[in-house]
Amino acid sequence: MREEEVKEKLLKGIEHLACIAVVNSPRSVTLSGDEKTIDDLEQMLSTFHPNVFKARLRIENAFHSYQMDRFDVEKELLSSLSDIRGLPLKDPKQMFNQKCAEARLYSSVIGGELSDKIPVDAHYWWTNVRHAVRFRDAVASIAQNNDATIFLELSPHPVLATSIRECYESANQQPLILPTLKRKENEQITILTSLAQLTISPDIWQQYFRTRNILSSNEDEAYFDDFPLYAFQLSSCWYESKESVIKRLANRIQTHPLLGVRQLSGQTTATWRSL
Structure with a gap:
């Protein structure tokens, strides 16, 4: 359901209990x-809006609600994070990587791009805990500015892929969303599969060259193309003589409890001699 629809149909009059x-x-x-209240809302959705998808999150604290007050x-959070200034570094020597320091940051706290005038200090992180997460607005801002079409989700299990795709629908784009981990699946296979998808994506190379001023944006199409994946031929490459087939199959099961002993003959079909 849309945000406005939820406020009007579900939360109207109970804003002090749920949000x-x-x-x-x-x-x-x-x-x-x-x-x-959440139990009642879940029952209401099941009764009056059965087609609306719903799922219960298994968490102990009601983050982003009045319960955080x-x-x-x-007070405890602001005190613990009081040393964080959250202002841009001016001295390049203090930067881990000067190129990374120039990256554009988008925040789900403000629902858009972070400017140098917004300190990422203790009050910023308290807002992140107490108020609603504006994930839709942040991703929509990325799509509108055409800053990224590839997302790498760092989490124990990918849960944001559907939301990101829905945010990009209005921009008529199909982003590439890759996981780093998947629940109950091999970790190495998951991360290596995502890495392989990155290496064959033209978008990642175009972004790499553009951000490093190697190629201008109007030269991309001249250097990149969507090459087809390797066409694997699944035909058998096992060449074997008739005699080898007979010998190999005959030695697989030497004695059958009902038919007896398998015979070596010039036929490819099995013949048996009863004991």
């Missing part, structure tokens, strides 16, 4: 609040 915690995409949100959570 929107995350705006995932143009038609998906996450609710947070009192457990009993209790137990001095804000």
